[in-house]
């Protein structure tokens with residue numbers, strides 16, 4: 001019911017999660033309206049019915065256990081239900097399926113760069129397939145940014161020095177507006193991007209560097225366009241680009257990619273594995289662990305090795321880091 005009334009003021013539903021989110025929001029709006037009318041209605045009724053009249057004296061009340069039980073039980077059950085409902089949507093919004101198509105995102109003042117496994121790089125437009133889970137692995141080169149896609153009802157902070165992620169399965173083809181939602185300086189409001197959702201044929205064509213035809217904006221029309229740099233020609237896959245960084249930065253001096261141990265442990269099979277550290281902790285080698293180890297090697301030392309790895313902090317750009325991690329990830 002509220003959906004219709006609000007249809008013109010909320011963005012379109014570009015994902016299944018968006019529809020669930022709106023459902024919960026409508027419900028909250030509905031019960032808020034219901035209790036508002038109930039409370040204010042009762043207040044008006046009592047104010048009029050029991051207004052002061054000299055000839056009429058109100059009887060003396062001591063309370064009602066039944067009433068009290070009802071006003072404790074009903075809100076408790078209602079709130080627990082809202083919590084369960086919200087939690088289940090939150091869970092769906094945050095737990096990306098493991099087979100999601102991954103895109104790496106780097107925010108900086110004041111544009112977004114996207115890197116794809118096939119080696120392409122785009123600026124301010126991220127190309128993704130329709131009806132397929134997509135995961136954005138995001139970081140920032142400078143300050144805090146926020147990646148918000150209103151049509152998808154999802155948003156995540158983008159933080160320098162670490163990776164955060166966001167995932168969605170887009171169901172509506174076209175260009176969906178992205179806003180930066182952490183105030184990040186002068187051109188914060190101009191830090192615009194689009195998620196370009198392509199159907200199967202367009203997705204194939206895009207990956208083969210063929211023309212995909214015009215893609216229309218969906219929802220939020222009229223927002224100023226960001227300037228878009230088109231796809232840079234791919235210099236090999238992202239992992240290939242990472243291999244070049246790996247060799248250029250001299251990782252090969254201490255690490256192997258074929259399983260043999262050198263000064264440092266091999267990187268073959270590292271990604272996703274459990275790593276034992278000298279301080280007794282066991283950690284999963286995910287993007288954040290690897291990145292951390294490259295920038296801050298003294299923080300974690302792998303069991304059985306000496307802490308001799310130099311820090312590469314400031315020596316590897318965010319886009320190089322993404323390529324490097326894609327390379328280490330590819331060493332199965």
Ligand SMILES: [Cu+2]
Nearest residue numbers: 145180184191
């Ligand atoms: Cu920003």
